[in-house]
Amino acid sequence: MAADSRSDRYSDSKSMSSLFSTRNTMPFKSYWILAFLLFSVNRCFADDDHEMEEFLKREYSLSKPYQGVGSSSSSHWDLMGDAMVTADQVRLTPDMQSRQGAVWSRMPCHLNDWEMQVHFKIHGKGKKNLNGDGLAIWYTKERMQKGPVFGNRDNFTGLGVFVDTYPNEEKHIEAQKKRYTPRTQRIFPFVLAMVGNGSIAYDHERDGRPTELGGCNAMVRNLKHDTFLFIRYIRRRLTVMIDIDGQHEWRDCLDLPGVRLPQGYYFGATAVTGDLSDNHDIISLKLYQLTVLRSKKEEAEEEEEITIPSVDNLDLLRLGEVEEGMSGIAIFFTVLFCMLGFIFLIVIGLVVYSHWNESRRKRFY
Numbered sequence: 001m002a003a004d005s006r007s008d009r010y011s012d013s014k015s016m017s018s019l020f021s022t023r024n025t026m027p028f029k030s031y032w033i034l035a036f037l038l039f040s041v042n043r044c045f046a047d048d049d050h051e052m053e054e055f056l057k058r059e060y061s062l063s064k065p066y067q068g069v070g071s072s073s074s075s076h077w078d079l080m081g082d083a084m085v086t087a088d089q090v091r092l093t094p095d096m097q098s099r100q101g102a103v104w105s106r107m108p109c110h111l112n113d114w115e116m117q118v119h120f121k122i123h124g125k126g127k128k129n130l131n132g133d134g135l136a137i138w139y140t141k142e143r144m145q146k147g148p149v150f151g152n153r154d155n156f157t158g159l160g161v162f163v164d165t166y167p168n169e170e171k172h173i174e175a176q177k178k179r180y181t182p183r184t185q186r187i188f189p190f191v192l193a194m195v196g197n198g199s200i201a202y203d204h205e206r207d208g209r210p211t212e213l214g215g216c217n218a219m220v221r222n223l224k225h226d227t228f229l230f231i232r233y234i235r236r237r238l239t240v241m242i243d244i245d246g247q248h249e250w251r252d253c254l255d256l257p258g259v260r261l262p263q264g265y266y267f268g269a270t271a272v273t274g275d276l277s278d279n280h281d282i283i284s285l286k287l288y289q290l291t292v293l294r295s296k297k298e299e300a301e302e303e304e305e306i307t308i309p310s311v312d313n314l315d316l317l318r319l320g321e322v323e324e325g326m327s328g329i330a331i332f333f334t335v336l337f338c339m340l341g342f343i344f345l346i347v348i349g350l351v352v353y354s355h356w357n358e359s360r361r362k363r364f365y
């Protein structure tokens, strides 16, 4: 019960999280006071000079006591696979090998702008890197389809945000060393976002690197405090934040404009275990509708309906990977400049030598 009221209070102060989303250093108490003030002005506030309101949408949210989830036809959610509802959580997988489970919204979501707040818990007996594989939060065209992408089908259509707890690629440590500089190596667990259009495969062996939009490290396993993931989609801007330090502060994970997601897709959460396992628990999924005022220009820009998910300027995003390849070019230029330097030295040497020769000849006479 105590835990329950705590999470409720947390979600009430949640509107604050948007307001101070980028730089969150406010102590929790002042949050509370501000939350109250904001509440009294009708929960109306500005975000980047735009007025914004937010409403919890119960039909797309999942929270205690999970009434009828997976059993009643009036529930807004379906369970699948090994997922199980208990008093305190929806357990997508238990800490056992080769399990997969999912919970999917039954209602397609037709909101323009939204925020999904995920209260989750990943825990198990395995030591670090002897656990797996992770969980995923989805906004996709398809629902209730088993598969290899954290328990969901491959070549999905829409958005996936993964909490990947096992580094598959590190198994090939030598290959990894060749491919990445220390700056681009990852520390696991790793949170990663991907947009699929129905024909883009998730590369499990490389932990989704070829298709990643960005991500961050997140030490989320076996923590005593609550852990949260936050996905916001406003004016085609995708923002992912995490709150995992027990300080009620959101930390930036990914922020990307030009993400085109169609309306009418389904929210879901899935998880999978393999040889290694973990309990993957969803405590709540809270979806907030955001009412964002748009300028005429923005309205015109967003006029055309999106039918296939895509991300603008993906090639620019991939620059990170091009950088790895740069080392070849760097070597080329280093060699080139060395040779030029060498030739320069030879020329200087020749000039000096001929000079010396001449003066020697002069001395002879």
Ligand SMILES: *[C@@H]1O[C@H](CO)[C@@H](O)[C@H](O)[C@H]1NC(C)=O
Residues within 6 Å of the ligand: 197, 198, 199, 200, 308
């Ligand atoms: C999906 O994306 C890939 C890679 O960007 C592209 O080659 C393909 O044409 C896209 N498919 C559709 C149906 O848009």
Ligand SMILES: *[C@@H]1O[C@H](CO)[C@@H](O)[C@H](O)[C@H]1NC(C)=O
Residues within 6 Å of the ligand: 154, 155, 198, 199, 200, 201
């Ligand atoms: C996914 O798409 C890729 C490329 O379009 C294709 O090679 C692969 O067979 C597809 N996989 C599934 C499971 O549909």
Ligand SMILES: [Ca+2]
Residues within 6 Å of the ligand: 133, 164, 165, 166, 167, 168, 204, 207
């Ligand atoms: Ca992995």
